Amino acid sequence: MDISDSVKYVGVDDNSIDLFEGQFEVPLGMSYNSYVVIDEKTAVMDSVDANFGEEWLSKVESALGGRKADYLVVQHMEMDHSSNVLAFAEKYPDAKIVASKVAFTMMKNMFGTDFPGRQIVAAEGSELKLGKKTLAFIAAPNVHWPEVVMTAIKEDGILFSADAFGKFGAYGAEEPEGWSCEARRYYFGIVGKFGANVQSVMEKIKPLGIGTICPLHGPVLTGNDAVEAVRLYGIWSSYEAESDGVAVFYTSVYGHTKKAAESLAEKLRARGCPKVALNDLAREDPFECVEDAFRYGKLVLASTTYNGGVFPAMREFIERLCERGFRNRTIAFVENGSWAPAAARTMASLLEGCKDITIIGEKATIKISPTAETDSMLDAIADAMTK
Template sequence: MRITNDIRYIGVNDHKVDLFEGQYKVKNGISYNSYVILDEKTAVMDTVDANFGQAWLNNLKEVMGDRTPDYLVIHHMEPDHSANIANFMELYPDTTVVSSAKAFAMMKQFFGTDFADHQMVIKEGSTLELGEHTLHFVAAPMVHWPEVMVSYDSKDKVLFSADGFGKFGALDVDEEWADEARRYFIGIVGKYGAPVQTLLKKAATLDIRMICPLHGPVLSENLGYYLNLYDTWSSYRPELEGIVIAYASVYGNTKKAASCLAEELSNRGADVKLYDLARCDMSEAVADAFRYSKLVLGSLTYNGEIFPPVRNFIHELTERNYQNRTVAFIENGTWAPTATRIMKKMLEDSKNLTLLDAGIHIKSAMNETNMEELDALADELTK
């Protein structure tokens, strides 16, 4: 695939993977992206997952022809991008490996060698001259590992963004960018909003015409749309006014309350998303909780605690710095309801949350008082 006159795509699509990073469902697979810059000297930008080494090397040979690479640039040492460094160096032993000092330390851990005789250690402000193309390196620690660098090609005005601006989904699948990019960002990078904000400030000083990430499509049009979404996600601001109701239920009574609330909110014109946390894709529920401005958590009291799927969901939120939202609660308990108190306690260290006093307090099954509470909560959430 031709990216520009001198930049070619040599990545691969993975439709065999069922769980990315062992936890995220990827029904449309994922891509592992790698690029080649063809100039007086040639630079290969990252490798791919271990399962696709030969396919990647074949792609590389097809693009390179009789030439041999001068540089292998490693932006990120996570194995889905670095697994074929040793295989590459066995095939092209005279290549110079270009990466950060922290990346070379990780390289030795992964491969038992850091290719000391073929190293070029780069840092913030380093450059690599290829001929007409010059790569300018920008440190991006904790986006989302500490060794990460991104690079900017000043000729074609391309940002090689490592995991930044990536998404789930293979490149041979046509789907909207935002939903799978949001799920990818919140799940994988979401904890590191502050480092992403730092990187965005650095990127704002560059004339970027194209973004080449390590997952997902090359972005070449309407870049402001993608940059604005990244700014929103990394600053933990809601994208949309709306309400996520996330609950779990054993005998259906908590589910009934959540469903009735969703109906009442919809009748009032609210944008509502309803998730059964015991059955849904947790990463989708988490992503929507960050997408929308308000959240209702519903749980029964279980072993003096809250129901495990709800506890896990709240942990997923707080681990990713959930903040700047309004939260309400539905609780159920037959003899000693404690769910609301426990859910509030789990959120007590989260920044700038408005925890509503209005809520639904069920004892076993919904009654007339609960319907009045539901009506009042719907009013409070939509006023």
Template sequence: MEITKDIRYIGVNDHDIDLFEGQYDVSENGMAYNSYVILGDKIAVADSVDAGFVDEWLGNLETVLDGRTPDYLVVHHMEPDHSAGIAAFMERYPQAQIVASMGAFRMMVNYFGTDFPERKMVVKDGDVLDLGGHSLTFVGAPNVHWPEVLFSYESTDKVLFSADGFGKFGANDIEDPEGWACEARRYYFGIVGKFGKFVQAVLKKAANLDIQIICPLHGPVLSENLGYYLDTYNTWSSYQPEDEGITIAYASVYGHLKAAVEELASALEARGQKVSVFDLARDDMAEAVEDAFRYDRLVLASITYQGEIFPFVSTFIHTLAEHAYQNRTVALVEAGSWAPTAAKVMTKELEGMKDITLAQNKVTVLGSLNDASRAQIEVLADELSK
């Protein structure tokens, strides 16, 4: 695929993968591992692909080279889904140099038993690789989302190679009817979201560049309305809500708490609120995390279980904390048969999160719904709808 006259796409699509990074469900739409070639007087290949696709990737590269020989392999990110072809590339093209950060070379020793000492070129933020007619200026992007990461900017065609930044779930040969944001959001908050301050830092560097095209390592090449993508990443990485709305995440055993959640959701919708509801025992928790970050309000609803909260709710709260959840209003719904303590436990688990505002009202379901708990639902719905 031609991105510009001299920049070509040589990535691959994976339709066999079911879980990305061992936990994110991508079985429906697969995954893309992107790689690029910059054809200057000298030729640079940007990144490799996952281990199962190295032969396909090298075939794609040979087609684009059309008899020429690459001079450099640029490694922006050493995660194995982007670096598995390094050894095969270096063996096939013995005159080529490998270009990466010092941190990446340290990782190469761990993965391949060598850092190719006779052929390595260590680069850092601000360094330039001159290809003749094209050049790559490297942009340090540590902890977006691994510590060795570099972005690079090609100044002739104004292309930003953004490593895992601006990536999304899904193969590139399948059209996503929901557009970029849905699976990019789930990808960001699942994988990159903990590192917002580092994303903010690299966005400030990128603000000084004239970017016309963004080439990420996952998902489509972005070439239109780039302000939208940059603004969206700024919102996500600063932990600000993207939309007004309420996510309800719950776990119920015998259905009484589920009934309370359904009544609360109906009461909120009747008040004009956008609501998304997740059964944490059955629904994709990564999507629940995504919506918790997307919207400005969250309701946590759990039964009391062995004096604590239900394990799925505990895992969900822990995941939010691990990904630096903040700047949100959180309301609590609890249930129990004789001594409900779930709200107390959830409150304690929320204490370590930054700028969380607890709703003044809560709902307690003792046994099953009754007039008292239904009245609490109405009061909470009023508070969350203000």
């Protein structure tokens, strides 16, 4: 498949995988993208997962059309992209390996060799001339591994973005909710902690006039799709709210806290809240919940008191948020406790490490089951969240 007159797609799809990186559900599969740049010299951009080596090498050979491979650019050493570097190096013994200095150290650890005599170190601002096309390298440390480089074809405005701008799903998978839904879950699940690093790279690519983005997962982005992806990455990496609304997250043992959460959701809607996202933390995809928490600027956390603290699913949820640099949000608490409610205090304590969190004074406390007093407390929260 041709991306441009000089770039061909040679990636593979994994349609049998159930969990990406052992934790993210991927019902639409996963793509491992790779590209070949054809010019006076040829460059292959990244390899693929270990299970698809033969398929990938066959595609590379076909794209080269009988020509030799001059370079393999290794932008990212995570194993779903680097597992076939050694196989490539053996098949094309004259090809140079292009990567960051840190990546070569990782290769030594992974393959037992860092390809001495074949190394070209890609550093910030370095370039590689292929003929009419020039590969310009952009250091992108901790987006989301420390060795990452991105690569631009200067003459064409094409960016090979490593894991950035990727999404869950096979390359040709139908996207019923568009690119942003699974890209958002991917971003906050995998890259979310590194917002400052993403912001730094975004500044570097601004002057390059990028019109096509070729990530290591998901579709190639062009035109308005590329513009929209850059816009969303600007929002996500700055930890700003993307959508106006309130996300309500609850855990419930016997249904009383769930009933209160559902009642609060109705009160919010009745007050004109443009979107209310209601999430059962015990039953829904945890990373869909993380996605919603970062998407909206206002959250309500509703939990049963459990072992003198908070219900495990709520604790794990808050810990996931904190691990990803959660910040700049307004939060209200709903707690339930049969004799000594402590969930709100525990949730506040778990959030102490997050920056710019505003906890509103209104709190709803339930003693086993909701009452008229509880209803008044929920009204106060709904008022505060929608004023």
